[in-house]
Amino acid sequence: MKAAQWDPAQQKVVVNEVPKPTPGPGQFLVRLASASLCHSDLMSMAMPHEKPITIGHEGAGYIEEIHSTAENKGFKVGDGIGFTYIVNYCDDCEGCAVHNNHCLTKKSRVHGFDEPGLFAEYAAVDATSCIILPQELSPETSSPIFCGGITAFHCVDSCELKPGQWLAIIGCGGLGQLAVQYAKAMGFKVIGIDINDDILSTAKSQGADAVFNSRSNPNFFEEAKAVMNRGPNKGADAVAVFSAATAAYKSAPPLVKLGGIIMVVGLPAAGVTFDALDIARGTYRVKGDSTGVPKRMKKAIDFTAKHRIKPEIEIHKSLDAVNEMVERMKKGELTRRQLVQFV
Secondary structure (H helix, E strand, O other): OEEEEEEOOOOEEEEEEOOOOOOOOOEEEEEEEEEEOOOHHHHHHHOOOOOOEEOOOEEEEEEEEEOHHHOOOOOOOOOEEEEOOEEOOOOOOHHHHHOHHHOOOOOOEEEOOOEOOOOEOEEEEEHHHEEEOOOOOOOOOOHHHOOHHHHHHHHHHOOOOOOOOEEEEEOOOHHHHHHHHHHHHOOOEEEEEEOOHHHHHHHHHOOOOEEEEOOOOOOHHHHHHHHHOOOOOOOEEEEEEOOOOHHHHHOHHHHEEEEEEEEEOOOOOOOOOOOHHHHHOOOEEEEEOOOOOHHHHHHHHHHHHHOOOOOOEEEEOOHHHHHHHHHHHHOOOOOOEEEEEOO
16 A cells, blocks of 8 residues: 655655555554644654654544454444544553553554554554544544544633633644634634734634734734733633744743633643743643543534534645645645545
């Protein structure tokens, strides 16, 4: 089969012929219908690799084959499914109750990192990581929901907000745009902040109550608070940082109200730092969320289907496009999720 692989020798993504996988115990063989690029894929390519590795951890497709040990799980050959990006976990220990990457009984692996990724025609996935897609969500366009959409839903849902309260979203790219849609569907008021006017325009069209360019507008803190009309010292009830930029995280504390929540989503290479005194005295609370465990997927998928939430996508029809997609992401040129459809 064909697969888009990061070649460490050439320092680029190339399309290679690789062996078609065979599903192991507890697994399905999936024929990919779509795979999409996530900023986390750049982290994989920055890691040391001795040989080419298939990249990608967001995918959706159709069950091609079911291992005998995965039968009677409520799935059948031909089902359209989405799935999380982790394989080889028990789904039963204390670690898996937090995140399957913390499995205490098996050495879990991640698609696109230490497990062949999803920019390939086929993939072997754990049955417990899968969910049947409702008819509103086509496998041909749903790959960005896994993991981006699920992450965005969980992060917004975990902000502990009530309808009518304010959520500031810093970083309105692919995940941030999904977060805007989820937040509006939940009844929240939304401030969108980014450094790209085109991206902000999309966020506004998706329902953001106000948007601000933090690079070109030095007064965005004051103007955002004025829009919320809550007084000069009171900010948003929660601030979710979807950007991986250090500057984005530095702008979060001034935007959140006293005792509000800062949600960690984006993953800066150097990590994040918050003032210990502010945390100790409750100036704000820091939380984080992600795709979570497979058991949480149904709520996210049902909500996505019910409210017709869709990512802004740019569709490519060939794996040959992946290298250019990666280069554009590195340059910060992308305004939509990049998706390869397998035809």
